[in-house]
Amino acid sequence: MRQSQILLNTLRERPSEADTEGHGLLLRGGYIRQLAAGIYSYLPLGRRVLRKIEGIVREEMERAGVQEVMMPSMQPAELWMESGRYGSYGKNLMTVNDRHGREFILGPTHEEAVTSLMKNEVSSYRKLPVKVYQIGTKFRDEKRPRFGLLRGREFIMKDAYSFDISEEGLDLSYQTMFGAYNRIFARCGLRFKAVEADAGTIGGDGGSHEFIALSAIGEDTVAVCGHCDYAANLEQAETAAWKGESNGSGGDEGNGLNTPQVDRDQPVAVDTPFPEKFHTPDIRTIDQLTAAYSLKPEQIIKTLIYRVGGDSVAVLVRGDHEVNELKVGKYLGAEDISLADGSEVETAAGVISGYVGPVGLELPLLVDYAVAEMMDGIAGAGERDYHFRGVRPGRDFPLTRVGDFRNAAEGDSCPRCREGRLTLHRGIEIGHVFKLGTRYSGKLGVVFLDASGRERNMIMGCYGIGISRLLAAVAEQNAGEGGIAWPDALAPFKVQIIIVSIKDEAQIALAEKLYGTLKELGLEVLLDDRDERPGVKFNDSGLIGTPQVVVVGREAALERVEYENRHSGVKETLGLDEAVLRITEHVKNSRI
Template identity: 90%
Template structure:
């Protein structure tokens, strides 16, 4: 393609709307343009990359035996009401009404629609298993769209669904898709992790994994073991239970004369009772540690939550944070909210910051790390006072003990127990779920088994954010002058730059090279514009082709300057040698 003919306008400066480095370069390079908050147009360069991502996805879906379909974006609201998701999605749903007043949903995902489809198409076990997918536009009414394509209100997604006759069949479909997803993201050149995750609003309790592209700007945090292959989203990451020794990071030091196994027993009973000390206007962990030379891990933090209309207390160490997802699963509750100051005062008899577990007349949930403490500092249940020497099991009950906190850097791995967890930021680019009968049961998607009995189909679903994947690759490969696109996704495999279009020798050699490479089936961009060399080189950086050929003053000798942006190699080559070098690189890197 000739650059003089392509719809491509680059920007010299990063636009004010750009939230991240990659977002800024996509705008500067003329890949995307914002139409409204969270809504983008894809210009030719951006569409070429999307097309390549979609091509990789289609190839891997074909390899995995998944059939492509296309379903409507508009879905009857009654379907979502029937599945029970209409309320859980809430204001994130984009809805429209037709002229008859019937409500439709602009689909953020298609579990309901595909289940309705299969309900009418499959009636016998002889037609199962079946796996289908589509690539299309999805809609979500984000309250605060940000990070460009990473959190938009309109986005491109590949969603796939499997239907099986048994849990064993679902396991096989899940493994097949899990392998396919690993191949897709590897082919796209991403640095990523597959991590255990929560099913969220998609639902299902059979298990799920997220695929996370590692990036400092990511909204997800993942915990990864440095010894085994354990990895999990922070929401899902387990923390190891107390097992006769303190497990985890930064555990408070214990008195060697007081065995941990005696917590709450004779040794604890012989220890001095908690001692109250004056802490005027000191309500936070930071204030306590600064004023009394304490470490956060020596403090027992008492937080009051409202759970389905009732107040409870949750105890975590001062250096830990409550994980509300784990809390909800333990209690079997969905409505969980940290209590405000007035609710805390009404429930605990004292304002926030001075609440403690001793004598507290509320159900008390104790995190494993608090259970493992010999003693600690806690609120006294009285304004401007705290207690020191508070002992778990003696001074408050250990009847509700569990994993109620976020994993922390340096925690022991809950699987191998030998490794330590490290935390990484990342961008969610894919998610796979075992749904079971979550949708087929509610929407009556059944089949007749070999004995003639009616059973619900066993489902899985598998999503990839196509436009998010584009943005994630941009973030991982963003540099000062542009995005160094991986070979598999680059909008062009090679770019030819003519230093002076008015120089006949340069123009002739450029046309010869352009024609030769195109005959070889390569994707070539020829910068044939009448522009200053500096403008051309800056634009070339923003376009990010892996290979660049500059035709300049040695054109009469048929010599060119060759650059491989990915390896950093720069060399002057004769025409034939340059063609050979370009062919070899493309041959070795087309996946």
């Protein structure tokens, strides 16, 4: 393609709307343009990259035996009410009403729609298993769209769904898709991790994995063991259990508030019969306490009050740890959980926030493993301007509900191998796979007749890839000072030819000859034939980011060009035939 004819306008400066390096370069390079907050147009270069991603996805879906379909973006709200997700998505749902007042949802995902489709298409075990996918636009009413394509209100997604007759069949479908996803992200040139994850609003309790592109600007944090292959999203990452004790699961009795798990005195460090109260005027935070009394955060027992439905509970973690609300909610079997505000704390604990402690607190106490292991600690005294020292778990407060209630931390022991240590990494979620089981088929009445003629619910899985997020993640990982160095598989063009001066007939003739030769070889070539200064052309070339660049300049009459490989950093002067050979060899070797 001739650059003089393509819709491509680069920007000299980073736009003020750009809040990450990759986002800024996508805007500067003429790949995307913002129409409204979280809503973007894809210009020709951006669309070419998207098509490369979609092509890889389609190839791997075909290889995995997944059939492509296309489902409507508009979904009847009744379907979402029937599945129970209408309320859980809440204000994130974008809705419209037709002229008859009937409400429709602009789909953020398609579990309900595909389940409804299969209800009418498959009735016998003989037609199972089935796997289908689509690539299309999704909608989510994000409260604060940011990071460009990474958190938008309109985005492109590949969503796939499997329907099986048994859990064993689902396991096979899941592993097939898991392998396909690993191949897709590897082919896109990403540095990524597959990590254990929570199912979130998608639901299902059969297990799930997220695929995380490693990036400092990512909103996700993942914990990775340096000794074994354990990796998990921070929300899901386990911490090593209290030695010799229960895993702290909430059991089968209601919300877990009245379910004793452990009742045992903890060994003590020194022989004192009770905690010692000391005066701490206007000291309410961990930082203030450690600074005033030369303490370490790990010596402090932090007591936080949570509202769970209409009840209050206290969660105890070490001062250097953070409560994991997802784990607390799972333990209690509750979705409606929130940190109590100041007035709620005072009502529940009888003292203002900052002085709440477990000693004598008449609330259910959820004690994190790390607190249960403490020999003694510092805690609020339940009285304004006072704390206790020498607080002993098991003696001064009960250990009846001990569990994993915190976020994993850097340096924690691996919960699987126990030998390795966890390291934390930031990343961008680019894919997620779920074992749904009968989460949707049961609620929407999607059944099949088995070999004995009995009705059974289909066993489902779902598998998503954020296509536009993937584009953004690749841009973030490959952003450089002058532009994005696109991986070969995704680059909008394989090679760019730059004519230094279009007034030089020898340069034009040689560039046209090279352009024609490469096109005949089936390569995607961008020819910069514009009447612009060389500096403008070179700056634009960096922003476009093709893997290989050929500069046709002053040695054109000798049929010699300057060749640059952006990935290897190699720059050399070559004859025309040598340049063609170098270009084609690189393209051949870069194919996965």
